[in-house]
Amino acid sequence: MAVHRRDVSAVAVVLALLWLVAPAIGTTPVDAAGRLRVAASIFPLYDIVRHVAGSAAEVVLVLPPGASPHTFEPTPATVRALAGASVIFVVGHGLDDWAARLARGAGVPDPVRVDRGIRLRRVYAGGGADPHYWLSAPNGKRIATTVAAELERRAPDRGAEIQRALAAYLARLDTADREIRRLLADLPNRRIATVHDAFGYFADAYGLEVAAAFEAFPGREPGPRFVVEFQRKIRASGVGMVFTEPQLSVAALRPIARDLGVTLGVLDPLGGLPGREGYVELLLWDARAVAAAARGVTP
Structure with missing residues (x-):
């Protein structure tokens, strides 16, 4: 499945409106308390950054919770929220390029992609990378380490504080990783089916198999041939549940399920x-x- 291109017209309109908000966009990289102002494109990155930064930075989230990066339409308010940020942390690989463009328009320097040290899944047409690499605790640790290095580079006087926060957060992720492995041990069926192919890294990390994905492109209804192949895979896999996502419509999937x-x-x-x-x-x-679905119980 390939991540489809953003409709760049909406982004272009917002960038054209930057002239109206330019006086509000500052250039000072720190606030009155000496904190950096930084941004993150999606919630998982935002939460990692704020835990690693602690009191060393104010962190701004670009994509509102509940929205999908594949279908989000930014507004001038989105740009205003980026005012004064010194950096934006992004996933890259087509998932949040729109956020990087908005940030540049708001005067934020080149984005920092957080995939350093992560082995990317090359599953999309043309050899493109699957961008959902944050969906495993081991990759979360790599992301946190990348974020810490960038924050230290920008605020060397807060380095010790950032390193303490990083160490505490890595320990939390280790604990979570052990608990996930316990939850997913000895499942009667290790196959899952999803509305779109976002959980490949999660599956790889925890010994699962993504047997089928309904949408070839997130937020776009699949064509007849893709639906027929999806149905075949579901019947062959033995799964009893297809996982949807809160950010995407299930109207087309519901009658098929x-x-x-x-x-x-x-x-x-x-x-x-x-x-x-x-x-x-x-x-x-x-x-x-996943564990509840495999065992046929209500989570």
């Missing part, structure tokens, strides 16, 4: 919603959902 005799559950790739108000909580929430 009914015909297949499978139920619809929820896996969340982004979080920031009740029950997964943090990145660690998000990973655990998804693991519990």
Whole structure:
């Protein structure tokens, strides 16, 4: 599945409106308390950054919780929120390029992609990388380490504080990783089916198999041939549930699931919603959902 291109017209309109908000966009990289002002494109990065930064930085989230980076339409308010940020942390690989463009328009320097040290899955047409690499605790640790290095570079006087916060957060991620592995041990069926192919890294990290994905492009209804192949894979896999996402419509999937005799559950790739108000909580929430579905119980 390839991540489809953003509709750049909406971004272009917002950037054209920057002239109207330019006086509000400052250039000072720190606030009155000596904190950096930084931004993150999506909630998982935002939560990682704020835990690693601690009191050394104010962190701005660009994509509102509940919205999808694949379908989000930015507004002038989105740009104003970036005012004065010294850097924006992004996933890259087509998922949040729109956020990087908005940031540049708001005077934020080149974005920092957080995939350093992460082995990317080359699964998309043309050899493109799967951008959902934050969806495993080991990759979360790599992201946190990249963020810490960038924050230290920009605020060397807060280096010791950032390193203490990083160490504490890495320990939390280690604990979460062990709990996820415990939750997903000895499942009767290690196959999952999803509305779109966002959980490959999660599956690879925890010994699962993504047997089928409904949408070839997030937020776009699949064509007839893709639906037929999806149905074939579901029947062959033995899964009893297809996981949707809170950020995407399930209108097209619901009647197909009914015909297949499978139920619809929820896996969340982004979080920031009740029950997964943090990145660690998000990973655990998804693991519990997979475990419950495999065992045929209500999470």
